[in-house]
Each structure stands twice: as C-alpha cells, then as structure tokens.
Amino acid sequence: MSHPLNVVALIGSPTSSATSRTLLLVRHLLEALQQRLHASVTLVELAPIARSLGQSLSRAEASSEVEQALATVESADLLVVAAPVYRGSYPGLFKHLVDFIELDALVDTPVLLAATGGSERHALVIDHQLRPLFSFLQAHTLPIGVYATPADFAGAQVNSTALQARIELAAERAAGHLAVQAVLAPAPLRRIA
Numbered sequence: 001m002s003h004p005l006n007v008v009a010l011i012g013s014p015t016s017s018a019t020s021r022t023l024l025l026v027r028h029l030l031e032a033l034q035q036r037l038h039a040s041v042t043l044v045e046l047a048p049i050a051r052s053l054g055q056s057l058s059r060a061e062a063s064s065e066v067e068q069a070l071a072t073v074e075s076a077d078l079l080v081v082a083a084p085v086y087r088g089s090y091p092g093l094f095k096h097l098v099d100f101i102e103l104d105a106l107v108d109t110p111v112l113l114a115a116t117g118g119s120e121r122h123a124l125v126i127d128h129q130l131r132p133l134f135s136f137l138q139a140h141t142l143p144i145g146v147y148a149t150p151a152d153f154a155g156a157q158v159n160s161t162a163l164q165a166r167i168e169l170a171a172e173r174a175a176g177h178l179a180v181q182a183v184l185a186p187a188p189l190r191r192i193a
Contacts, residue, residue, distance in 0.1 A: 005039040005178065008076035012083030012094035016047035021116040025148050025167075026082045028158055029114060032171035037178065039078070044069045050093050059100040069097070074105035078112065078178060079139070081130065085117035089129045098133060106139040110181070112174050113145040123147045142177060144170040 009030060013022045023045070030041050046053075052063040059070065073079065083090040113130045117123070126145035134141050146167055152160040158167070 002038065005037050006075060006077040007033060007037070007039045007041045007080065008072055008078070009041065009043050009080040009082070010073055011043065011045045011047075012081065012090055012097075014046050014050040014091050014093045016045070020084075021148060021150065021153060022082050022084045022114075024153060024156060025114055025116055025146065026080060028164075028167050029080055029082075029112065029146060029171065032167050033078075033080070033112075033174060036171055036175035037078075042072055044072050046091075046094055046097060049097075053093060053097055056100075062100060066097075066100070070100055074102060076106075076109055078110050078174065079106065080112045080114065081134065082114035082116070083125075083130065085115055085122040085125050088122065089125060090115075090133075095133070098137075101137060103137065106134070106137045109139045110174065110177055111139045111141045112170060113141060114147070114170075115145070116148050119149055140177075142170070142174055144173045146170050 007030065009026045011023050011026055013020055033039060034041065049063070049065050049069055053066050056062040056066060059067070062070070083094050111134045113126045113134070115122070115125045115130065117125065126147055130145070131141045144166070146163070148163050152158060152163040158164050
C-alpha cells in the first residue's frame with residue numbers, strides 16, 4: 001500500500017472560534033478530498049500562534065510553535081490555504097506567516113485556495129490576493145478556488161448547492177492533478193542566480 005498523501009490545511013484566521021466559517025469551509029474541502037485521495041491531514045491554524053508570530057521580525061526569532069507550523073506547511077504534498085477576507089484582503093498576520101516560508105519550500109507544490117467573506121463582493125480575493133502570493137513562492141495554485149459567505153452555511157452544514165458543487169469540483173480537480181503528477185518524474189529544481 002502506498003504512503004498517504006501529506007495534505008496540510010493552513011487556516012489563516014487570526015481569531016480562534018469553533019464557529020469559524022473559514023475553518024468550516026476547510027473541513028468540508030478536506031472531507032471532499034479524502035473521499036478521492038489516500039491522505040493524512042494536518043491542520044495548521046494561525047489563531048493559536050498569532051501573538052507569538054506577531055512578535056517575530058524574522059524566522060530566526062520565531063517561537064518553536066511558529067517554526068513547527070512553518071515546517072508543517074513546507075512539508076505538504078498538497079496545501080489547502082483558506083483565509084477570511086479582512087478589509088478587502090487576507091489578514092496581515094496571515095501574510096506575516098507566509099513571509100517566513102522558505103523561498104524554495106513550496107516550488108511546484110499544489111495549492112488549493114479558499115476564502116470566506118461577509119458578502120460576494122470579496123469573491124475575487126482568491127485571484128487578486130491569494131493566487132499572486134503563492135505564485136510568488138512558485139507553488140502550483142490549482143485553478144479552482146472556493147469562496148463562501150455566511151449565507152452558504154446553516155450551522156456547521158453547507159446549505160448552498162452552488163458552494164457544495166464548487167467544493168466537489170475543486171476536490172475532483174485537485175485529485176486529478178495529483179494523479180497526473182504521480183505519474184510524472186519530478187524534474188530537479190533549477191535556480192536563477
């Protein structure tokens with residue numbers, strides 16, 4: 001039997017809440033992925049490390065909890081990234097954490113992007129904010145992102161057929177991409193001086 005795929009979910013909400021829509025969306029995405037992939041899943045949440053992270057000006061100053069979170073993200077075979085929209089973009093502490101990721105750590109790593117916001121007005125945050133951020137790190141951002149609003153949920157359940165269909169499509173496409181990548185031999189990384 002093959003080893004399970006290492007799926008890491010980075011939840012970029014700086015405030016902890018059992019009713020977080022961002023965390024809820026990630027849980028639904030992971031469930032859909034696990035129906036299609038043999039995977040082990042690790043959650044990395046920003047909230048528990050936010051204060052410590054905010055006190056670090058460089059990775060060398062980061063606490064052991066922040067360093068563990070970064071190492072976990074950098075080890076992903078598939079990275080699921082979800083952030084809430086705050087004033088038209090992702091939270092500043094989320095960006096601060098991403099700034100500490102080693103430049104070569106996510107090269108060609110598939111990244112499934114997701115976001116939550118108060119209304120449909122912020123749906124482009126995936127393509128205008130998150131995709132360029134992870135493209136800079138040379139990650140392979142998957143083409144189907146998932147965005148959700150409060151109206152898409154009823155308690156812990158997705159009550160929107162459109163959102164459920166989008167989650168299923170994103171998981172299907174991610175699994176398809178990973179199946180193709182498993183067949184191809186990885187090329188060695190080239191670096192530009």
